[in-house]
Amino acid sequence: MSNDVLLSFVGGFPDKRSVCNNVCESFYGAAIDGCYGLLNNYGNEFERLHTGRKTEEVDDVTVLKNGVEGNFSTEDVMRVAGKMFIHSSRRSIDLSFSGLTLKETQDVELALLLLAAAEKVGYREFEWIQAIVEHVSKAKKVHIIDIGIKTGVQWTVLMQALVSRYECPIEILKVTTVATNEKRLIEGTGKWLLSFAQSLGLPFSFKVVVVSDMLDLKENLFEVDVGETVAVYAATTLRSMLVMPNRFRTYNEKGIRNMVAAEGEERRVRHVKFDVWRAFFVRYGMEEILHTRYEWEMLARQMEGNSGAFDFVKSVIKIHQLQVLSKLQDQASTRFHPCMESFDDYLSELNESFNGRCYNLSGDKIKEFVSSDAGTAIQRIIYYFSKVMKHSLPVYKRPLKAFRARKKSIDLAIRSRAQGISLMQALATRENPPIERLKITAMGTTLRTKMEQTEFTRTKKPAFKTQFKKQQFYRNWLHSGIQMQAKITVTETWLRKHRHLYDGATRHPFIRSIRDGNIDISAFKTWLGQDYIFVRAFVPFVASVLTKAYKGSDDANGDVEVILGGVAALHDEISWFKKEAFKWGVQLSSIVPQKANQEYCRFLESLISPEVEYTVAAVAFWAIETIYQESFAHCLEDDSKTPPELKETCQRWGNESFGEYCNSLRNIVDRQLEKASDDVITKAEATLLRVLEHEVDFWNMSHGRT
Numbered sequence: 200m201s202n203d204v205l206l207s208f209v210g211g212f213p214d215k216r217s218v219c220n221n222v223c224e225s226f227y228g229a230a231i232d233g234c235y236g237l238l239n240n241y242g243n244e245f246e247r248l249h250t251g252r253k254t255e256e257v258d259d260v261t262v263l264k265n266g267v268e269g270n271f272s273t274e275d276v277m278r279v280a281g282k283m284f285i286h287s288s289r290r291s292i293d294l295s296f297s298g299l300t301l302k303e304t305q306d307v308e309l310a311l312l313l314l315a316a317a318e319k320v321g322y323r324e325f326e327w328i329q330a331i332v333e334h335v336s337k338a339k340k341v342h343i344i345d346i347g348i349k350t351g352v353q354w355t356v357l358m359q360a361l362v363s364r365y366e367c368p369i370e371i372l373k374v375t376t377v378a379t380n381e382k383r384l385i386e387g388t389g390k391w392l393l394s395f396a397q398s399l400g401l402p403f404s405f406k407v408v409v410v411s412d413m414l415d416l417k418e419n420l421f422e423v424d425v426g427e428t429v430a431v432y433a434a435t436t437l438r439s440m441l442v443m444p445n446r447f448r449t450y451n452e453k454g455i456r457n458m459v460a461a462e463g464e465e466r467r468v469r470h471v472k473f474d475v476w477r478a479f480f481v482r483y484g485m486e487e488i489l490h491t492r493y494e495w496e497m498l499a500r501q502m503e504g505n506s507g508a509f510d511f512v513k514s515v516i517k518i519h520q521l522q523v524l525s526k527l528q529d530q531a532s533t534r535f536h537p538c539m540e541s542f543d544d545y546l547s548e549l550n551e552s553f554n555g556r557c558y559n560l561s562g563d564k565i566k567e568f569v570s571s572d573a574g575t576a577i578q579r580i581i582y583y584f585s586k587v588m589k590h591s592l593p594v595y596k597r598p599l600k601a602f603r604a605r606k607k608s609i610d611l612a613i614r615s616r617a618q619g620i621s622l623m624q625a626l627a628t629r630e631n632p633p634i635e636r637l638k639i640t641a642m643g644t645t646l647r648t649k650m651e652q653t654e655f656t657r658t659k660k661p662a663f664k665t666q667f668k669k670q671q672f673y674r675n676w677l678h679s680g681i682q683m684q685a686k687i688t689v690t691e692t693w694l695r696k697h698r699h700l701y702d703g704a705t706r707h708p709f710i711r712s713i714r715d716g717n718i719d720i721s722a723f724k725t726w727l728g729q730d731y732i733f734v735r736a737f738v739p740f741v742a743s744v745l746t747k748a749y750k751g752s753d754d755a756n757g758d759v760e761v762i763l764g765g766v767a768a769l770h771d772e773i774s775w776f777k778k779e780a781f782k783w784g785v786q787l788s789s790i791v792p793q794k795a796n797q798e799y800c801r802f803l804e805s806l807i808s809p810e811v812e813y814t815v816a817a818v819a820f821w822a823i824e825t826i827y828q829e830s831f832a833h834c835l836e837d838d839s840k841t842p843p844e845l846k847e848t849c850q851r852w853g854n855e856s857f858g859e860y861c862n863s864l865r866n867i868v869d870r871q872l873e874k875a876s877d878d879v880i881t882k883a884e885a886t887l888l889r890v891l892e893h894e895v896d897f898w899n900m901s902h903g904r905t
């Protein structure tokens with residue numbers, strides 16, 4: 200059985216499809232393919248800036264249109280934007296005389312920004328690891344040859360991926376690394392990796408190959424066994440060699456040529472056919488690792504007679520026809536060291552350009568946005584895509600940045616466990632200064648229950664089969680002196696403190712009777728008619744919250760948009776009530792509000808007053824929405840026996856995107872409370888209690904009890 204070898208060098212513009220496919224393909228695969236196809240085919244902006252083609256004319260966009268005037272498909276948008284991106288060095292392009300409609304212009308502009316943003320994140324070590332994860336997905340014996348392992352953090356991500364693979368359980372993971380000096384340090388890395396692997400229950404072996412010079416590397420040093428899938432990873436080494444171009448060339452000639460070019464006797468590492476190599480090389484951006492045309496030509500000449508290799512090299516030369524070494528070195532410093540700030544700048548640029556409306560990239564709305572009909576298809580793709588890029592960035596970059604900050608206490612906002620783990624790894628191996636405390640604050644836009652599963656300290660439901668092992672793993676870390684603590688928000692404190700009342704409002708007998716399938720239909724009709732009246736009174740209240748958000752929330756954080764979304768949804772909700780009332784034979788015009796309802800509506804009215812602070816009103820708003828969300832979501836759980844004819848009602852408030860909306864409200868509230876005075880916090884808490892009481896009374900009224 201031959202070994203399957205994957206060579207992974209960091210550099211170049213990677214094929215993002217692997218990343219996007221997972222997330223986006225089901226949505227908009229074609230468009231994204233189109234976009235990255237463009238980027239990959241045409242190179243990057245840097246290239247453009249240095250080829251002297253800056254002033255080239257952009258094709259008349261109207262001739263690019265594929266079909267009917269004013270009817271741009273997503274593909275059209277991408278193609279036009281791609282063309283412009285390639286041909287123009289200016290960040291903003293004036294499209295006013297392009298003959299495009301306003302909407303098309305906006306789409307193209309948006310796509311241009313996306314291309315610019317995508318270019319910026321061209322280098323992400325994590326992607327290589329991700330690519331390796333994919334590459335070895337079917338392999339039972341995985342052998343990583345890491346030339347320059349550093350902290351080894353990157354392999355924790357792979358280990359995690361390997362142990363959570365159930366279809367094809369991993370037999371062994373081997374990591375072999377090369378040391379020229381600092382063997383002791385690398386052995387330390389090995390120990391950490393071993394303990395990490397043990398805590399995951401992953402069979403693991405670690406080996407260090409010592410050579411006095413990198414140029415002495417020979418494949419037989421690596422002890423590659425039969426049936427192993429080998430991945431060669433050289434994240435930093437090649438780059439570090441760049442400081443001495445001669446060394447790089449020597450390494451390349453010996454290394455790359457042997458691996459890629461040599462056939463038969465001479466061939467030592469390569470066990471796959473050329474097209475596979477080519478695919479991998481292109482995928483890993485090999486062609487961008489500082490090869491001058493001259494270098495490639497030299498290599499090509501040496502390989503004459505080996506037509507496969509020659510073709511490959513020729514195609515690389517073609518890509519790089521216009522590059523010269525000095526410019527490439529420039530490029531190395533700008534592009535090989537991705538900087539989060541600059542990407543964030545890009546996102547804020549994206550954000551600013553489409554300020555207001557649905558393009559806020561700061562946090563809360565993505566799922567809602569993607570699953571909603573807001574914007575055009577292309578706007579949704581791009582919005583979603585920029586989020587994906589942002590979120591796939593930090594897996595271990597961000598933690599390592601914190602690591603480099605050399606603080607004794609680090610507060611890390613996590614989105615997924617992987618980041619936390621890699622940071623722990625890095626911190627635990629750090630000697631100076633020793634870490635005293637690691638505090639982890641979970642924050643996010645996903646449903647709270649999901650967030651809680653990510654938390655390190657408590658887990659509601661077992662999320663994985665390896666749960667136990669993972670807990671054990673965390674405990675190991677706790678023993679090693681790293682303290683984990685989840686930050687508790689104000690709303691969290693309140694909900695814990697008033698759990699009893701909160702459960703009374705969200706698990707009321709009325710709700711239970713829906714969930715158990717024994718609801719009294721007349722009670723349901725009472726609720727329907729009364730709630731219609733309530734919702735009508737709720738509209739001006741929400742509008743007042745909107746006004747207060749506009750006036751009161753100084754930081755442009757998207758409060759207004761979230762609340763506006765709530766106002767908009769009420770329009771639909773009122774129509775739904777009318778339709779539903781008709782269905783059940785409830786005469787809305789003749790409904791008289793009952794006492795509990797009257798009191799609740801009066802309470803809402805009192806909150807409209809300008810004297811009530813934004814924070815206080817927002818707390819009421821969040822609580823009112825959330826109680827319904829939690830109540831009806833309860834009726835939709837797997838084991839519920841909710842009658843089919845009531846499912847739609849439960850869906851209305853119990854669906855996931857309403858849940859996310861409630862979570863956005865909760866974030867707004869917590870952000871406000873964080874900076875509120877004690878006086879306001881006290882008022883807000885009292886308001887929450889009033890809401891809870893009114894909700895309980897409202898259910899009692901519907902249920903026909905007091």
Ligand SMILES: Cc1ncc(CNC=O)c(N)n1
Nearest residue numbers: 730733734737823824827897
């Ligand atoms: C009594 C009550 N509380 C909360 C809601 C949910 N908010 C808007 O629909 C509602 N409809 N009714």
